[in-house]
Amino acid sequence: xxxxxxxxxxxxxxxxxxxxxxxxxxxxxxxxxxxxxxxxxxxxxxxxxxxxxxxxxxxxxxxxxxxx
Numbered sequence: 001x002x003x004x005x006x007x008x009x010x011x012x013x014x015x016x017x018x019x020x021x022x023x024x025x026x027x028x029x030x031x032x033x034x035x036x037x038x039x040x041x042x043x044x045x046x047x048x049x050x051x052x053x054x055x056x057x058x059x060x061x062x063x064x065x066x067x068x
Contacts, residue, residue, distance in 0.1 A: 017034050020026045037045045 015023075017038055020034055021031055037049075
């Protein structure tokens with residue numbers, strides 16, 4: 001599940017699709033996307049995910065900008 005570092009200690013944990021699908025803390029919406037995108041070309045899916053994250057982060061920033 002993770003990468004082994006010096007002396008066998010885990011230095012980073014990077015979840016797999018399977019890890020996220022069984023995690024009860026992961027939203028149903030994300031699980032639906034993972035199931036749908038699992039059959040896609042991984043390069044295309046990663047590019048689309050980064051673009052989606054940018055758009056949603058900008059939208060979230062705009063939504064809370066009135067607080068500042």
